[in-house]
Each structure stands twice: as C-alpha cells, then as structure tokens.
Amino acid sequence: MKHLLMIFTALIPVLLTGCVSSGKHDIALAEIDTMRLTLKTAQDEINQNHQIIAQTELELEDARLKVTSAQGEIDRNQKQIELTEQELKVALNTASTTQNDIEKLEQKKAALQQELSDSRAQMATLKNIEAETKRRNEIYAQFVDRLKTMIDGGQLTVSIEQGRIAINLPNNVLFKSGSASLNSEGSEALTQIAAVLSQFSDRRFQIEGHTDNNPISSARFPSNWELSTSRALAVVHLLSGLGVSAENISAAGFGEFHPRASNDSEEGRQLNRRIEIIMQPNLDILSNELPNIVSSLDDAE
Numbered sequence: 001m002k003h004l005l006m007i008f009t010a011l012i013p014v015l016l017t018g019c020v021s022s023g024k025h026d027i028a029l030a031e032i033d034t035m036r037l038t039l040k041t042a043q044d045e046i047n048q049n050h051q052i053i054a055q056t057e058l059e060l061e062d063a064r065l066k067v068t069s070a071q072g073e074i075d076r077n078q079k080q081i082e083l084t085e086q087e088l089k090v091a092l093n094t095a096s097t098t099q100n101d102i103e104k105l106e107q108k109k110a111a112l113q114q115e116l117s118d119s120r121a122q123m124a125t126l127k128n129i130e131a132e133t134k135r136r137n138e139i140y141a142q143f144v145d146r147l148k149t150m151i152d153g154g155q156l157t158v159s160i161e162q163g164r165i166a167i168n169l170p171n172n173v174l175f176k177s178g179s180a181s182l183n184s185e186g187s188e189a190l191t192q193i194a195a196v197l198s199q200f201s202d203r204r205f206q207i208e209g210h211t212d213n214n215p216i217s218s219a220r221f222p223s224n225w226e227l228s229t230s231r232a233l234a235v236v237h238l239l240s241g242l243g244v245s246a247e248n249i250s251a252a253g254f255g256e257f258h259p260r261a262s263n264d265s266e267e268g269r270q271l272n273r274r275i276e277i278i279m280q281p282n283l284d285i286l287s288n289e290l291p292n293i294v295s296s297l298d299d300a301e
Contacts, residue, residue: 194242229253
C-alpha cells in the first residue's frame, strides 16, 4: 500500500509541469487511473477483512457467553446437590422421617447429579466449539497470507461464509465456456492452492461446481448439474494428483441453484459461474447433538 501511494504521489508533479508532452501526459493520467483502481481494490480487501474479523469476534463472544452460561448451570446444580445431601442427612437423623421421604430425596439427588453430568458435557462441547472457531480463523489467516498474490491478481477470493472457509475461483480462470477440461491458467492456479491445502491433513474440503442459469444440453452435459459436477470432479482429480489426500476431498455439483448474484446481468452471471473450495467444519465437534445443546442453553437464558 505504501508503495502504491508513493507512486501515485510521484506522478502528480509530472502533471503539473508545463513541458510535458501530450503523449506523456496521457500516459501519466492512465497510470494514475490504474493506481486509483489498485488502491480502491486494496481498500475493498481491507474492508472485507475487517468485516470478517468483526464477524468472527461476534462468534467467539457468543461461544464465550454460552460457556459462561453452562458454567453457571454447573455451579447451580452443584449447590443444589449439596443442599439435597444436607436434607438427606437431616432426614436420616429425624425419627419422623418416612422411608418414602428418604426415597424422594434420593431421587431428587440422582436427578440433580444427572443434570450436573449433562451440564458438564455441554460445557466440554462448547469449549471445543470455541477452540474450533479460533482454529478456523487461524487457518483463514494462513490461506489469505499464502494465497495473497492470487487474491491481489483477481484469480480468487477467500472468505468465511456460514462458519466455513470458502476459496472462490471464477470459472473463466479454470475452464473455457461449456467445457470441463482445465486450462493451463487454471491448472497453475490449482497447483498453488494444492500446496496450501495439503498442509492441512486434518481438514476435509468439498469442491463445489456452480453455473449461471443459461441452460446447456449436450450428449456429455444434459444439464448444468452434469457440467458443474464434471468441473468439480476435474478439480478434485487434479488436487489429488498434487498431494491433497483423496480422503480429504469430495466433489459436488449445484448447477445454477446456488447463485451468488442475479442472473439478470452478465456481471451477475459471471459471479455465478465459479468453483468453490469449502473447508468442512470439524464434524467430531459440530455433531448432531449441538443444536439440542444450544437450544437447551438458550432456554436456560
């Protein structure tokens, strides 16, 4: 950024001198326009990163609040168990206490102990989720750093969407129109990406193919589903051959049904024609029980 500002500043005096030829003047203006565009692109990237940081901070704060809530529930259950144990001691030493009273207190104690056990399990899960969120943010930062040259060159973007890291590559970088064969530029781009993905052997990635809503109908591609799936598979095969574990990657074709923008304009259709490399969440942590845990904590609040 400093370098770009220095170049921009250095060009201004050139425009102010009267002895500059018309040709040089036009060149200087063109260079200034280029610098302005580059600066705007850099500022847009900075703004996007700030938004992602703010979003992830909110996610972490939400996880911390739920951990605090779970800890409060554990403390309350522990105190209630202690009170119930005291009631049991008093009951056992009181001549008028019936066996039925003692059984009720024992049942109450057992129920509280079960609640305490459930709360501790929830607490452990929530702490794992908080750690997973932090780890995802660390991986995102590494992706941005290691793929910066390609990001700056407009070959891809990296973002966090619905809690998942997404590497977005426009189809024109990878494929010719209507084709599922990778071009040389696409193969080169994926080679650089593979070097990054292969460093995360504990993570799974899904390669998603997307198209615009212009229909395709051929012997090989009866619909956009076949085209998008074939393109995703082409990327999977290349990444696998470049060192990304075959166990860690899968392919999916969504056709035109998950658009990023309106298909009413060429700009929107171009955004919709893409390959996305999605880092899957850690399913060992984000299990099927998580919604129930979060729901119970929300109810408690």
